[in-house]
Amino acid sequence: MNLKDLSLKLGLSPTTVSRALNGYPEVSAATRERVMAAARLYNYQPNTRAIRLATGRAMAVGHVIPVETRHEIVNPIFADFIAGAGETYSKAGYDLILSIVPDGDEARVYREMKSRGNVDGVIVHSPKQDDFRIKLLHEIKMPFVVHGRATGAGHPYSWVDVNNRRAFRRATDFLLDLGHSRIGLVNGLEFMDFAIRRRTGYQEALTARNVGVDCQLMRSIEMTEGLGYQAVREMLALPAPPTAFLLSSMIIALGARRAIDEAGLRIGRDISVIIHDDDLSYMKNGGDVPIFTATRSSVREAGRLAAAMLLETIATPAAAPSNRLLEAELIIGQSTGPAPQRP
Incomplete structure (x- = not known):
């Protein structure tokens, strides 16, 4: 079954079905669940090769991690973010390419990714103040979303962050x-x-x-x-x-x-x-x-949101940048109590 056949069975346009499968936020939760249930019922799988040929896209997203932050790879926070993003990529037929690069080589790697066309966009991790990557990615016209924010960045950009x-x-x-x-x-x-x-x-x-x-x-x-x-x-x-x-x-x-x-x-x-x-x-x-x-x-949810935002940016590159600020909930546990009386 192809996308057109699935769309006919659902009575929806191929564009709506594609966006629902890709996790785009503008599709309602009810429509997304209906499309996902039909995809499971009819064992629908996106034809990645056909999509690549038809769109000229690589159908892959890049995550670039410098060696200096290598501990991030084994950090459960990073793992949860990648797991959430990976769920969204998989539903959309995208691959995830994780690159560990020498310190100071990020700019070169991003430029090579763009020239080779082996990814359609990237997610930027661990932003710093006035992060050079934001300016660079704008210059090379690489779609990107930042997990976090970079105070002082001189260009508008899409981001997902917790407050x-x-x-x-x-x-x-x-x-x-x-x-x-x-x-x-x-x-x-x-x-x-x-x-x-x-x-x-x-x-x-x-x-x-x-x-x-x-x-x-x-x-x-x-x-x-x-x-x-x-x-x-x-x-x-x-x-x-x-x-x-x-x-x-x-x-x-x-x-x-x-x-x-x-x-x-x-x-x-x-x-x-x-x-x-x-x-x-x-x-x-x-x-x-x-x-x-x-x-x-939820870092996993942040991964899902950032991935969906990036896929939307890839699909509509002329759209204005999107921002999503998540609020953290204060959970009361066993580790807090009144201040002890000390001499």
Whole structure:
């Protein structure tokens, strides 16, 4: 069965059926589900070779990761994003090409992708302030979507991001409401745009409550278990240690928990902890009752949205850039409680 036959059975135009199968956001959920059910019923599979010949497209999307961020490959956050994006690509008959490139070679790789025509578009990961990739991709006319935002970029661009500033302001406010005034922030690397926004939210909440911002209580690290352990251990050794921590990832939290246990403290009683991004497929935050209080966002859903946005950009390159800002939900777990009374 081809696309035209499936369209006739559904009484829909081939364009609508194609967009529903490709996950484009303007197709209603009811129509998409109807089309997907019919595709399963009739075992419809897009003819990728025919699409390539008819459209001149490569039917592939690129993800370029420099070696300097190689830890991102094994990060469950990256894995969930790729899983969500891959679901959308697969439904649309697209392949995913993941390229690990030497540091400083990203520009060359993007230009080669464009000249060879082996991808129809790319998703940009881990944007920095004034990210050079946005200008470059505009120059070479490569369709792209950014996972995150790049403050200071001089060109409009499509992006999907979580509201990091608001999430961390809300989390800090929650700890302040519990009576904590010594709140440690263990953030991601602060040349990354998301980390800058998280620090901003944290500082805004403290300033609004007339709580001083103490540089001793802030760390900017690569988000690994070992560095999370080291950062929390150092802050707990201060003469006036934190009574609460705001941590940028579940992975940092694993190291933080080790440092807190070594100090003979109990999370939720002696120390409060809030983490970010706990909605991960392979690293669950407990069962019915979450272990950690968390600002929750689905990275897998962000992958689906970014992939659908990119496929729409590829299909209609003249369209204006699209933006999608997702809000994180504050989930109350067992890791937070009132600030302990200390001499």
